[in-house]
Amino acid sequence: AQSVTQPDIHITVSEGASLELRCNYSYGATPYLFWYVQSPGQGLQLLLKYFSGDTLVQGIKGFEAEFKRSQSSFNLRKPSVHWSDAAEYFCAVGANNAGNMLTFGGGTRLMVKP
């Protein structure tokens, strides 16, 4: 069975600073990887996804993520954080042989200092 670990429960960065949110997964084959963002009291919005091909994927809102098979990681990055990026971020892995379900990490709550 697949699993996802987000080691950082909370992260605080200053506005304008760079950001990296960590995600490690466990899955036997090539995974389908996703990053979602959830604002307080809201649903989940897809930031970006990796299926195959180029291991550096670009998403919305200036986010990018890099798939590293050797490290089983799919870290999310942003070069300059804005105050509106404060939210909870979830990494997820999907696999067709698991009936299309997504397995989510526990989330990382991002706070942005002015």
Place this chain on the structure above:
Amino acid sequence: NAGVMQNPRHLVRRRGQEARLRCSPMKGHSHVYWYRQLPEEGLKFMVYLQKENIIDESGMPKERFSAEFPKEGPSILRIQQVVRGDSAAYFCASSPARALYNEQFFGPGTRLTVL
């Protein structure tokens, strides 16, 4: 093009009552997934349905919980005899008939509070 709709957005029930959560998938989507998010946790898969069929219910509690997705109308997640531990946010997601690599679109969620 409307997104995934869920109602109600907030639901308060007393212990022992029934909760019914509704999900209307995006237009053209025939696959529906339900996830539960307990406080301070990530989302956990509950059930995957297509029209009139339950495909995978491996994440559903064995008792009190049921789900359906009829030929007409929204998908319903039903919780009978609710307990305080059922308090959570319940999210529905949908994908097209030929979902590309599991991409799912999420609704805003129903936040259930059990008193």
